[in-house]
Amino acid sequence: MFYKKEKGFTLIELLAVIVILAVIALIATPIIVGVINKSKKNAFMDTAYGVVEAGNLYYAKNFGNDTFAGKVFTFPNDAEDLKLSGEKPGGGSLEVTTNGKPILAIYDKEKKWCATKREDNSKIVINKYEEGKCKAESAAEGFLPSGLTKGTAVYLNPETKSICQAAESISTTGTKAGCMKWYVYKDNGNGTYQLIVDHNTTAKVVWNTSGSTTGGMKEATVALTNDTKTWDTSLKARLITANEIAEITGNTTFNETTATGASRFYFDSNTQTKTATSQGESHYAWLYDYTRDCTSSGCNIADNTTYGYWTATSVFNDSYTVWYVSNIGNMGFNNAEHTLNGIRPVITV
Numbered sequence: 167m168f169y170k171k172e173k174g175f176t177l178i179e180l181l182a183v184i185v186i187l188a189v190i191a192l193i194a195t196p197i198i199v200g201v202i203n204k205s206k207k208n209a210f211m212d213t214a215y216g217v218v219e220a221g222n223l224y225y226a227k228n229f230g231n232d233t234f235a236g237k238v239f240t241f242p243n244d245a246e247d248l249k250l251s252g253e254k255p256g257g258g259s260l261e262v263t264t265n266g267k268p269i270l271a272i273y274d275k276e277k278k279w280c281a282t283k284r285e286d287n288s289k290i291v292i293n294k295y296e297e298g299k300c301k302a303e304s305a306a307e308g309f310l311p312s313g314l315t316k317g318t319a320v321y322l323n324p325e326t327k328s329i330c331q332a333a334e335s336i337s338t339t340g341t342k343a344g345c346m347k348w349y350v351y352k353d354n355g356n357g358t359y360q361l362i363v364d365h366n367t368t369a370k371v372v373w374n375t376s377g378s379t380t381g382g383m384k385e386a387t388v389a390l391t392n393d394t395k396t397w398d399t400s401l402k403a404r405l406i407t408a409n410e411i412a413e414i415t416g417n418t419t420f421n422e423t424t425a426t427g428a429s430r431f432y433f434d435s436n437t438q439t440k441t442a443t444s445q446g447e448s449h450y451a452w453l454y455d456y457t458r459d460c461t462s463s464g465c466n467i468a469d470n471t472t473y474g475y476w477t478a479t480s481v482f483n484d485s486y487t488v489w490y491v492s493n494i495g496n497m498g499f500n501n502a503e504h505t506l507n508g509i510r511p512v513i514t515v
Contacts, residue, residue, distance in 0.1 A: 203278075207292060210274045213253045214281035214290045217241075220248045221260050221268040229266065236264045236311075238329050241272060258300060261329055263311040271302040285311055302328065310359060310515055316414065317452055318350040320361060324513060327398035339456055339471045339508070342367040342393040348513075349452045351406075351414050359515050362406060365456040366508035367393040369471040373488045374502040379480035386476050389509050401513040408479035408489040410512075411497055415450055420497070422479045427487060432496040434464065440494070448495050457493035464495050474498070475510040 224237070239248045239262070241255040248260070258272030263285060270283035273295045280300035283290045310320065310329075321330045323345050330345035337347055352360040371389040374381055386405065394403040412420035417436040420429055433450040435441045442448035442464025454460055456469040474492040481487040481499050490507050492498040500507060 206274070206276075207279055209253065210279045210281065211290065211292055213255060213274070214270065214272060214283075214292070216250060216252055217248070217255060217260050217272060218268050218270055218283060218290065220250050221262045221270075222266070224248060225262050225266045225268070228262075237262045238331055259302060259328075261302060265311050265313065267311065269302045271300055273300045301326075312357070314350045314353065314359060316351055316353075317449075319364075319452075320348045320350060320515075321345060322348050322361070322515070324394070324397040324401055324403070327401060327515075337365045337456060337467075339366050339369050339469050341365065343396060351410070351512075354514070360410075360512055361515055362453070362512045363510055364452060365469070366472050366475050366510050369508045370506055371476075371508060372503050372505055373476050373500075373507075377501060377503040378485055379488060379502050380485055383476075383478065386509055390511060393509065394511055397513075401515065403511045403513050405476060405478040405509060406491075406512045408477045408497065411453070411477065411489075411491060414453065422489070423482060425482050427481055427484065427499050430497050430499060432494075434495065440496070442495055450495065454491055454493060454495055460493040460495065463493065465493075468493075472508045473506040475508050 221239070239260045241258050241260075245254040255272035256275035256277060258270075258280075260272070261269040263269060267285045268283065269285045270281060270290065273280045277295045280293050280295045281290055282293070282300070282302070314320070321332050321335050322328070323330050325343055332347070334345040335347045336344060347364040348361040349364060350359050351362050354360065368389040371385050373379075373386045374384045376384070383405070390403065390405060397403055408422040408425070409420070412422075415431075415433045415436055417431055419436070420431065431437055432440050432442070433453060434448050440463070443462065444464065445461040446464065446466050448464025451465040454474065455465045455467045456472075457465065458470045458473050459468055461468045474490050477489045477491065479489045480502070481489060486501050487499045488502050489497055489499050491510075
């Protein structure tokens, strides 16, 4: 009886097979991973376009509504409000602007990809996600639409340099962090604006305890630095100047380089005659809201913790007095060591 001799693989042959399989795996794995990542990226691109399209539909529905002032949707919380279908973003935001040009900054649930769209561009850009860098970006230094006029309200968090919603904002005197209300007071003409916050971040501080203006702002500068230390530095927080106040109200005769105390003026008349005498009557109430008893001088909302706020400008040819915005709706002046005025920062966006 004959038996067939079975021959198996030698150890060398097995090792060779293992090596070949390992080489194949080394070659194939990056390709497979690449295909998976590309598929996920494409899927996220579809999500981004879906978010923008939902924003366009929201704009179309609200266009022409006099109360429509734009809206910011944050994800994932507002996904249902925006009526998104399909995959939802892991986080980020969509701003539906008043001019119908949505601004996008969202990321996926795995935090692998970030999708952005500027206000001045219809193209959605996908980049690898980086913590803290997936932010909205527009034609301006960040995110504000073009065409905003003087006195337009903007809701902004100066720490994150991001748009927020009116319901989130806090206007209490002394508030210096989080979502706050700001007003546009100048279009710089280069895609940026000047904004002033609607309340004093410090209620009361002297301009200079020495009583002299020759040394410039001292205590007011310290207060400004402390109030804005957590803000995005690109906002360039500072105090408004006397000339800027005059420019806002259209006072063409005031010039801080030559104006003495006799040049003080009420905002609505640009003279020393007071014309706004009842609550909300002033066209420039937003300049002095949240000051003491200001409603009898035309403001909308009073706050008895402060009488006004300092400008960065001392009075011409006077070593002791400084221009300030007062609670009676005028450009007034006080001694540098006056203790009842606060500071109200302005920023560039």
